[in-house]
Amino acid sequence: MKRLTLTLIILCLAILPSSAPSATINGQNYVPITAWAKANGLRCAWLKRGDVLAATNRNTRLVFDKDSRMAEINGINVVLSYPVASDKGVLLAARMDLDSTVRLLMSPSGYLKPDPIKTICLDPGHGGKDTGNHTFWRSEKTYTLALALELRDQLKRAGFSVILTRSKDTFVDLPNRPALANRRGADLFVSLHFNATKAAHDQVQGPETYCITPVGASSSNAQGEGANYGATPANRCESRSLLLAYQMEKALVQNLGVPDRGVPRARFAVLRDATMPAILIECGYMTHPAERKRIYSAAYRQRMAQAIVKGVLAYQKLTSPQRARPGSMASGSGSRAEAAAKPARSR
Numbered sequence: 001m002k003r004l005t006l007t008l009i010i011l012c013l014a015i016l017p018s019s020a021p022s023a024t025i026n027g028q029n030y031v032p033i034t035a036w037a038k039a040n041g042l043r044c045a046w047l048k049r050g051d052v053l054a055a056t057n058r059n060t061r062l063v064f065d066k067d068s069r070m071a072e073i074n075g076i077n078v079v080l081s082y083p084v085a086s087d088k089g090v091l092l093a094a095r096m097d098l099d100s101t102v103r104l105l106m107s108p109s110g111y112l113k114p115d116p117i118k119t120i121c122l123d124p125g126h127g128g129k130d131t132g133n134h135t136f137w138r139s140e141k142t143y144t145l146a147l148a149l150e151l152r153d154q155l156k157r158a159g160f161s162v163i164l165t166r167s168k169d170t171f172v173d174l175p176n177r178p179a180l181a182n183r184r185g186a187d188l189f190v191s192l193h194f195n196a197t198k199a200a201h202d203q204v205q206g207p208e209t210y211c212i213t214p215v216g217a218s219s220s221n222a223q224g225e226g227a228n229y230g231a232t233p234a235n236r237c238e239s240r241s242l243l244l245a246y247q248m249e250k251a252l253v254q255n256l257g258v259p260d261r262g263v264p265r266a267r268f269a270v271l272r273d274a275t276m277p278a279i280l281i282e283c284g285y286m287t288h289p290a291e292r293k294r295i296y297s298a299a300y301r302q303r304m305a306q307a308i309v310k311g312v313l314a315y316q317k318l319t320s321p322q323r324a325r326p327g328s329m330a331s332g333s334g335s336r337a338e339a340a341a342k343p344a345r346s347r
Contacts, residue, residue: 033092071097073102076246076249100214112239120155121180122152123166141169174269177191178273188244191278212265240319
């Protein structure tokens with residue numbers, strides 16, 4: 001009898017999957033990516049042994065880099081809150097990132113309740129005495145406003161109500177921008193900007209779409225705040241902001257054919273005080289010789305606005321599937337909403 005019991009125990013141990021140990025790194029619980037992937041129906045394979053790991057199934061492809069905060073989620077780069085770590089050749093990721101970032105973007109419908117979108121607040125960056133980035137004789141403030149006006153028209157044709165933080169070349173204090181969106185009951189807040197770099201002008205191009213930094217994490221922007229910053233009003237809906245930023249970055253990259261600079265995290269003033277899903281889009285680089293010419297083109301800004309509308313519609317489809325009334329302009333495939341996302345005639 002004892003021999004039979006011992007045999008059964010040995011068989012059970014052989015059948016049960018071995019559980020790789022978790023670890024605490026800088027106060028965060030880290031788990032082996034391979035174990036997490038297996039539990040979530042993904043298979044792992046090294047792209048570069050010991051350094052770059054891919055986890056895939058029929059619908060998902062994830063790529064993790066050792067010592068990096070950047071992960072690739074279905075072709076789009078997303079900044080994690082904590083860097084991927086390594087222990088004896090095993091890559092580990094913070095459980096917080098795997099559960100609240102990666103898994104959310106893999107299957108958002110399982111995390112977010114329906115939330116209809118009616119009103120969108122557009123925030124053309126800078127204005128008045130604040131010129132923003134300046135290349136030669138052209139100012140960022142001019143092109144953020146031009147893009148916002150084009151985008152407003154396309155969003156209206158798609159059936160949304162739109163409010164602007166400024167509709168002409170005026171200066172608006174940063175706190176007043178999300179405050180207007182809060183006061184008017186906007187369902188989304190989208191701040192529009194154009195980027196610049198001090199070096200490698202002919203190499204750095206493409207959009208990046210920011211969302212709020214999670215509580216307890218450091219921001220990933222150049223002026224990033226530390227992990228002890230504390231909660232902000234925007235953290236109440238940080239999951240929705242992340243999903244909106246992800247869908248927006250994907251729409252811009254796929255529809256404009258530009259490099260993906262990812263979804264970073266920041267506590268910008270226009271993001272941290274918003275009480276609705278809020279993103280800040282750096283729509284491209286005014287310092288890149290070819291990209292700036294496109295930015296100055298009304299036809300290209302129409303295409304950019306079209307891509308942004310598609311990003312909003314993709315987010316809307318995931319978060320409010322029962323959103324539209326019968327006959328609504330924003331409902332259904334082949335609808336007037338999709339038609340409105342196509343650029344109008346050139347101005």
